[in-house]
Amino acid sequence: MNAAPFAIQARSLRREHGEQQTLVRAVDEIDLDVPTGQTLAVTGPSGCGKSTLLHLLGGLERPTGGALWLAGRRVDGLSERALARLRRRTVGFVFQAFHLVEELSARQNVELPALLAGASPRAARHRAGELLDRVGLTHRSRHLPAALSGGERQRVAIARALANAPLVVLADEPTGNLDSAAARDVLRLFEELRQDGQTLVIVTHDDRVAATADRLVSMRDGAFVDDVWLAGAPAGPLAALGGLATGTPGGPTGLDG
Amino acid sequence: MGRLLLVGRLIRTDLRHWPLLAVLFVVVVGVATGTLAVGMTLGDTTRADYAATRAATNGPDLMVLTADQLPAERTALRSVARRPEVTGQVGPYRLLRGATLAAHGHRMTATVEGRGTAPSAVDRPLVTAGRWLRPGGAVVERGFATALHLRVGDRITLAGRTFPVVGIAVTTATGVYPGAGLDVGPNDYAGLVWLTDADLRPLSRPELRPGYAMGLTLADPDVKAFQNAIRPSLRANPDVRINTRGRITTEDASNRLLADSESVLQIGGWLLAVAGLAGLVGLATLRTDQQLRRAGRLKATGATPGLIGTVLLAQYLLLALAAAAAGLLAARLAVSTIGHPSESLLRAPVPIGPGTAVPVCALALLVALLTSAGPAIRVARTPTVTAMAGTAGRELTHPAGLTGVVGALPVPLMLGLRLAARRLRRAVLTAAGIAAVAAVIAGMLCWHAQPAASAALTTRTEHTYQALLAITGALVALAALDAVVVVWSTALDARRTLAVARAFGATPGQVTAGLVLAPLPAAAVGAAVGMPIGLGLYWLVSGARMVATPPTWWLLAAGAAIVAGVAALGAIPARLDARRPVAPILDAETR
Ligand SMILES: Nc1ncnc2c1ncn2[C@@H]1O[C@H](COP(=O)(O)OP(=O)(O)O)[C@@H](O)[C@H]1O
Ligand SMILES: [Mg+2]
Numbered sequence: 118m119n120a121a122p123f124a125i126q127a128r129s130l131r132r133e134h135g136e137q138q139t140l141v142r143a144v145d146e147i148d149l150d151v152p153t154g155q156t157l158a159v160t161g162p163s164g165c166g167k168s169t170l171l172h173l174l175g176g177l178e179r180p181t182g183g184a185l186w187l188a189g190r191r192v193d194g195l196s197e198r199a200l201a202r203l204r205r206r207t208v209g210f211v212f213q214a215f216h217l218v219e220e221l222s223a224r225q226n227v228e229l230p231a232l233l234a235g236a237s238p239r240a241a242r243h244r245a246g247e248l249l250d251r252v253g254l255t256h257r258s259r260h261l262p263a264a265l266s267g268g269e270r271q272r273v274a275i276a277r278a279l280a281n282a283p284l285v286v287l288a289d290e291p292t293g294n295l296d297s298a299a300a301r302d303v304l305r306l307f308e309e310l311r312q313d314g315q316t317l318v319i320v321t322h323d324d325r326v327a328a329t330a331d332r333l334v335s336m337r338d339g340a341f342v343d344d345v346w347l348a349g350a351p352a353g354p355l356a357a358l359g360g361l362a363t364g365t366p367g368g369p370t371g372l373d374g
Numbered sequence: 375m376g377r378l379l380l381v382g383r384l385i386r387t388d389l390r391h392w393p394l395l396a397v398l399f400v401v402v403v404g405v406a407t408g409t410l411a412v413g414m415t416l417g418d419t420t421r422a423d424y425a426a427t428r429a430a431t432n433g434p435d436l437m438v439l440t441a442d443q444l445p446a447e448r449t450a451l452r453s454v455a456r457r458p459e460v461t462g463q464v465g466p467y468r469l470l471r472g473a474t475l476a477a478h479g480h481r482m483t484a485t486v487e488g489r490g491t492a493p494s495a496v497d498r499p500l501v502t503a504g505r506w507l508r509p510g511g512a513v514v515e516r517g518f519a520t521a522l523h524l525r526v527g528d529r530i531t532l533a534g535r536t537f538p539v540v541g542i543a544v545t546t547a548t549g550v551y552p553g554a555g556l557d558v559g560p561n562d563y564a565g566l567v568w569l570t571d572a573d574l575r576p577l578s579r580p581e582l583r584p585g586y587a588m589g590l591t592l593a594d595p596d597v598k599a600f601q602n603a604i605r606p607s608l609r610a611n612p613d614v615r616i617n618t619r620g621r622i623t624t625e626d627a628s629n630r631l632l633a634d635s636e637s638v639l640q641i642g643g644w645l646l647a648v649a650g651l652a653g654l655v656g657l658a659t660l661r662t663d664q665q666l667r668r669a670g671r672l673k674a675t676g677a678t679p680g681l682i683g684t685v686l687l688a689q690y691l692l693l694a695l696a697a698a699a700a701g702l703l704a705a706r707l708a709v710s711t712i713g714h715p716s717e718s719l720l721r722a723p724v725p726i727g728p729g730t731a732v733p734v735c736a737l738a739l740l741v742a743l744l745t746s747a748g749p750a751i752r753v754a755r756t757p758t759v760t761a762m763a764g765t766a767g768r769e770l771t772h773p774a775g776l777t778g779v780v781g782a783l784p785v786p787l788m789l790g791l792r793l794a795a796r797r798l799r800r801a802v803l804t805a806a807g808i809a810a811v812a813a814v815i816a817g818m819l820c821w822h823a824q825p826a827a828s829a830a831l832t833t834r835t836e837h838t839y840q841a842l843l844a845i846t847g848a849l850v851a852l853a854a855l856d857a858v859v860v861v862w863s864t865a866l867d868a869r870r871t872l873a874v875a876r877a878f879g880a881t882p883g884q885v886t887a888g889l890v891l892a893p894l895p896a897a898a899v900g901a902a903v904g905m906p907i908g909l910g911l912y913w914l915v916s917g918a919r920m921v922a923t924p925p926t927w928w929l930l931a932a933g934a935a936i937v938a939g940v941a942a943l944g945a946i947p948a949r950l951d952a953r954r955p956v957a958p959i960l961d962a963e964t965r
Contacts, residue, residue: 172758172759175674177673177674177758177759178757178758178759197678197679198678198679198680201673201676201677201678201679202676202678203676204673204674204675204676205675205676206676208676210674210675212674212762214762216670216671216674216762217671218668218671218672219664219667219668220384220387220388220390220391220668221383221384221387225383228380229380229672229675230675230676231376232376232377232379232380233376233377233380233672233675233676233677233681234376234676235375235376235377236376237375237376238375238376238379240376241376277675281676
C-alpha cells in the first residue's frame with residue numbers, strides 16, 4: 118500500500134481547549150507510531166481526549182504543540198487548505214454520527230473525495246460503484262442518507278472513507294449509534310479492511326471492536342496509560358516498555374523537513 | 375472537471391432545498407434591476423421614438439413662425455426660404471392659435487394649421503388612421519386625438535364650425551402633445567389640428583392670433599448657426615416679428631416628458647436593492663446552520679475552505695445573473711408599454727444595450743456579494759470539527775456594559791436590547807432598508823406638499839407621480855418582507871438564548887415582545903435618516919420646482935407609522951416562534 122514504514126508518527130502531540138481557568142488539555146504530550154497496515158484501537162472513558170486525538174491525526178484540528186508525520190511527511194504546520202488537500206488522499210474519516218452530506222445521495226457521497234481530489238466524473242462514479250458494491254449497498258446508491266438506516270449510513274460513510282484508497286482510515290466510535298446487528302455488519306467490514314492491510318485507527322467503547330485490533334491503546338486525561346500489542350509486536354528492547362516510544366530522538370530520520 | 379461537477383451538484387441541491395430563498399432573491403433583485411433598467415432606458419425610448427417619427431415624416435430642422443399675418447412677414451419668410459442653406463420647405467402656411475375645439479362634450483385649446491391636400495415635401499405628417507386632408511375634413515394630431523378619444527368619422531367643432539375627422543397623423547414639427555401647439559410660451563394641453571387652407575380662412579379672427587408658419591430642412595445640421603444668421607435681417611423691419619424653433623428644442627421638449635420619471639426610477643432601483651438586502655441577508659442566515667454542517671462534512675472529506683466559499687458565492691452569482699436577466703426582460707416588456715408616453719410619436723423598438731445591461735448586472739452582483747460574502751466567509755472559516763455540529767459561529771457577546779444596564783430593565787425590553795446588540799450587521803441592514811422606504815415616503819409627502827402644479831408641468835409630473843407610486847408600492851412590500859424575515863431570523867438565531875430565558879421563567883408574551891422590540895431601534899434610526907434623504911432626493915430630482923417642504927408633523931407621523939408597521943409585522947413570526955416548546959431546542963443544541 119504505502120512504502121513508508123509508519124503511516125502515522127506523533128511526538129509530544131498536544132491540544133488544548135479554552136484559556137486560563139477553563140483550559141483543558143484534551144491531548145497531553147502524546148507520542149505515537151502507527152506502522153503501516155496496523156489496526157489500532159483507542160479506548161478510554163468519555164472526555165479523555167480520544168476524539169481530539171483522532172481529529173489531530175487526521176488534520177481536522179491543528180495541534181497546539183508537538184509534531185506529526187503522515188506517511189513520513191510533517192503535517193502539523195500545514196495551512197487549513199493544505200490539510201484539506203492532504204485529507205483527500207491520505208485520510209478517510211468515519212464518524213459516530215456518520216456525517217454524510219444530507220443533500221447528496223449515497224453514491225454522490227461516496228464520489229465526493231474522488232471528485233475533490235480531481236478525479237474525472239467517470240472515474241469517481243466507477244470507483245463509487247465498486248465501493249458501494251463492496252459494502253453491499255448497490256441497491257441503495259440513489260437514496261438520500263435520510264432514507265437509509267443507521268447501519269446503511271455508516272457503511273456508506275465507510276465506502277466514502279475508502280474512496281481515494283487513503284493511507285489511513287480514522288474511525289471515531291463507528292458503532293456507537295448502531296444496534297448490534299448493524300454494528301456486526303460494520304465490524305465485518307473493518308475486519309475485511311484489516312485483512313487487506315489497510316491502516317486503521319478506531320476509537321471505540323466496543324469490546325468486540327477492540328478484540329479485532331492488532332494493538333490496543335488506553336487513554337485517560339489526554340494521555341496514554343496502556344499500549345498493548347496483540348499482534349505483530351515491535352522488535353527490540355522498546356517493546357518491553359509497551360511500545361510507548363518507538364521513535365528515535367529528534368523525530369523520524371531523514372523525513373523531518 | 376470532477377470538482378466542477380461537484381460544485382454544480384452542490385449548488386443544485388442548495389437551490390432545490392431552498393427554493394423560496396432562490397425565488398425571493400430572483401424576484402427582489404429582479405424588481406430592483408428591472409426598475410433601474412427601465413429608468414436607464416426611458417431616455418432612449420423618447421429619443422428613438424422622436425427619431426423614428428422624424429424620419430417617417432421628413433421632419434423640419436427649423437420652424438419659423440410669425441406673430442401676425444402681415445404681408446411683410448410673409449415676404450420675410452420667403453426670403454429666409456430662399457437662402458442657400460435651405461434644402462427643403464413647407465409653407466409659409468396660415469395658422470390660428472388658441473382656437474376652441476369641442477368634441478364629445480370636451481372643450482380644448484387647439485392650434486389650427488391650414489395645409490394643402492397634397493402631402494408636402496417637408497413635415498409630411500404620417501397618417502396613422504384615415505387619410506390626409508380633403509376639403510371640409512379635419513386631420514387631428516394623434517396625441518391630441520387620443521386625449522380626446524377621437525376617431526376617424528367623429529365630428530369636431532372648431533371655432534364654431536363643425537368638421538368630420540378624416541384622419542389622424544403624427545408630426546415632429548411640434549413637441550409632443552400636450553404642448554404640441556405651435557405657439558410661443560407655455561400652452562400645455564393645446565393640441566394640433568390640420569384643415570385645408572380654404573377651410574381655415576373663414577375661421578380667422580384676431581383673438582385666434584392668426585400667423586404664418588414655415589418648416590425648413592437645412593444642409594448644415596447646425597441649426598443654431600442658421601438661426602443666428604437670419605436674425606439680423608429679420609430684426610431690420612420693426613413690423614416683422616418672427617420666432618424660430620429648432621429641431622433640438624422640439625426634441626428636448628418631447629424628451630423632457632419622461633425626464634423626472636427616469637431619475638425617479640433610477641434612484642428607485644437602487645433604493646429597492648438597499649431595501650431588499652436586509653431581507654435577503656436575513657434569509658441567507660436562516661440556512662447558515664445547514665450550510666455549516668455541510669461545510670464541516672465536506673471539509674472532513676478534503677474540501678478546502680476555498681471550495682466551500684466558492685459553492686456559496688457561485689450560487690448567488692448564478693442567482694444574480696438570473697435576476698439581472700429577469701430584470702432586463704421585465705424592463706423590456708415594461709418599456710414597450712410604459713416607455714412611450716405620448717401617442718404623438720411613433721413607437722420605435724428600443725433594444726436594451728450594454729450601457730444599461732452592465733450597470734444592471736453590476737447591481738445584481740453587488741447584492742449577491744453583499745448577501746453571500748458574510749455567510750461564505752463564516753462557513754469557510756469555521757473550524758471543521760465545530761462546523762460538523764452545525765451550530766458554530768453563533769456564540770456572540772454583547773458590547774461590554776450593556777449587559778449590566780439591561781439587567782435593570784423590564785424583561786421584554788431587556789431581551790429586545792440584548793437581541794438587537796447581538797448582530798450589528800443585521801441592525802445596519804435593517805436601518806438601511808427602512809431608510810430607503812422612509813426616503814420614498816418622504817418623497818411622496820413632498821409631492822403632496824407642493825402647491826397645485828402649473829399647467830406646463832402637469833403631464834411631466836403625472837408620469838413622475840406614477841413612477842413614484844410604483845416605487846413606493848414595491849418598497850413598502852419589500853420592507854414588509856424585511857420586517858418579517860428579520861424577526862424570523864433573529865428568533866432562529868437566538869433560539870437558544872430565548873429558550874434559556876423561557877426555561878428560567880420568561881413568558882412567551884415577554885419573549886414575543888422582546889423579539890418585536892429588537893429591530894425597532896434600527897427601524898427608528900432608519901426612518902430618522904431616510905426622511906431627510908428623501909427630501910434631498912426630491913429636491914435633486916425636481917430642481918428648482920420644489921417650493922414647499924411637507925410639515926414636520928407629517929414626517930414625524932410617517933416615521934412613527936413606519937416603526938409601528940415594523941413592530942406589527944415582526945409580531946407575526948415572533949408569536950409563532952415564541953410558542954415552540956423549549957425542551958427540543960435545548961436538546962438539539964447539546965447534541
Ligand atoms: N471545542 C472544544 N472546546 C472546549 N473543550 C473541548 C472542545 N472539544 C473537546 N473539548 C474537551 O476536551 C476533552 C476531550 O474531548 P474529546 O476528545 O471529545 O473526548 P472523548 O472523545 O474521549 O470523549 C473534553 O474534556 C472536552 O470537554
Ligand atoms: Mg468522542
